[in-house]
Structure formats: structure tokens, C-alpha cells
Amino acid sequence: TGDQEAALTSKQGKMATLTAGPSLTYKCSVTSTQYVGSPRSAEVEVVANVVHTVEVMNKEQQKGTQATISCTVTGLTKDLKTIKWTRSDNTDLESEEDGFVIDYGSFNASGGNRNTTLTVPAAQNIQDTTFNCVILSSDEGSSEESTAVNLKVFTVTSTTKSVTTDVDQTLT
Numbered sequence: 001t002g003d004q005e006a007a008l009t010s011k012q013g014k015m016a017t018l019t020a021g022p023s024l025t026y027k028c029s030v031t032s033t034q035y036v037g038s039p040r041s042a043e044v045e046v047v048a049n050v051v052h053t054v055e056v057m058n059k060e061q062q063k064g065t066q067a068t069i070s071c072t073v074t075g076l077t078k079d080l081k082t083i084k085w086t087r088s089d090n091t092d093l094e095s096e097e098d099g100f101v102i103d104y105g106s107f108n109a110s111g112g113n114r115n116t117t118l119t120v121p122a123a124q125n126i127q128d129t130t131f132n133c134v135i136l137s138s139d140e141g142s143s144e145e146s147t148a149v150n151l152k153v154f155t156v157t158s159t160t161k162s163v164t165t166d167v168d169q170t171l172t
Contacts, residue, residue, distance in 0.1 A: 006030065008046070024048045052076050056133060056149045063153040066122045071133030071149060072115040079107035082136035085118045086146070088129065099123060120151060128152045 008026060026046045032038040052075040061067035073080065083104055085093040095102040099121030107114050118131060132146045163169040 004030070052137070054133065054135065054145065054147045056147055058150040058152070060152045060154060061125060063126055063155050064122050065125060066119060067125050067151055068117050068119045069131065069149045069151055070115060070117045071135075071147060072113055073135055074111075074113040076107065076112045076114060078138055080114055080135050081138040081142075082134075082144075083114065083116050084134045085116070086132040086134055088131065088148075090132065090146075093118065093131070118149075125151065125153060 006028060008028075024047070026048070027043040028046055029043045030041045052073055055072045055074065057070040057072075059067055059069050071083075073083075085100075085102055087093060093100050093102065101119040101121075103117045103119075105115040105117070116133065118133075120129075120131075129151045131149050131151065133149055134144050134146045136142060136144050159172065161169075161171055163171075
């Protein structure tokens with residue numbers, strides 16, 4: 001009357017070859033080695049959900065200057081089916097459209113990640129804007145996953161000041 005625990009270790013190299021959906025199901029059963037005439041137990045399903053994370057690089061950039069934002073997907077065992085950028089209203093952005101440049105990057109199998117960047121031209125970087133990094137896993141039955149990436153703008157202004165040379169001066 002004791003509990004025993006079994007463990008299945010699946011190496012990253014093997015995980016990278018899997019083509020199953022967003023979850024993997026293993027079956028486990030046990031047989032007694034002490035009482036060899038004992039029957040094998042019923043199979044128990046063990047479910048492992050394959051997960052990834054999306055890391056974004058929000059940016060604060062001077063108004064009217066070119067800015068580059070990025071999105072990195074980690075924890076991948078295989079390449080994504082689709083990766084794209086959209087505006088905050090979910091309309092697709094195309095590289096070279098309105099001066100935007102998209103680098104879709106490539107799948108890094110050894111690191112299990114993929115990085116993409118969106119370069120926003122100076123003429124489009126005039127107000128705080130949210131863009132979306134949209135990914136679609138190559139797993140069957142998966143749906144698009146959208147992650148917001150914020151681009152905030154700021155301005156720098158100066159004020160003319162009359163000064164004398166008789167005392168220390170602070171200019172802002």
C-alpha cells in the first residue's frame with residue numbers, strides 16, 4: 001500500500017521533432033516487479049501542454065524619428081506558421097507600405113525562438129501608437145495570438161532665456 005511515481009523525460013531534441021497539436025498525450029501503465037503474476041494496471045493519460053511565450057520590446061522614441069519595435073517568441077519546438085504585424089485596429093501592415101519595414105526573422109531551432117521587428121518611419125511616428133505582433137503556431141487547430149507592442153512618443157523643447165555673465169545660469 002504505497003505510492004510510487006514514474007517520470008518520463010523527453011529531451012529537447014526529441015521535442016523539436018514532435019508534430020502533435022498544442023498538447024501532447026502520453027499513456028502510462030505499471031506492472032509489479034515484486035509480484036510477477038500481477039496484472040498490468042489500466043492506462044492513465046498524462047497530458048502535457050506545449051507552451052510558448054511572446055516577449056515584446058515596447059519603446060519610447062522622440063516624435064518624428066524612426067523607431068524599431070520587436071517581438072520575440074520563445075519556447076518553440078518548431079517554426080511558426082505565420083508571423084505578422086498589424087495596426088491597433090487590426091489592419092495588416094505590409095513591409096515597404098507607407099515606409100514601414102518588417103523583418104520577419106527566422107526560426108532559431110537551437111534556441112527555440114523567433115524574433116521579428118517592425119521599423120516605423122519618422123513620418124509615421126507622430127503620436128503614441130499600439131501595434132500588434134500576431135503569430136499563428138504551426139500546430140493543428142491553433143488560432144492567431146495577438147500581443148500589443150507600444151510605441152510612445154515624446155518631444156524635446158527648449159525655451160530661450162536671457163542671461164548675464166555675472167552669476168551661474170541654469171538653462172532648461
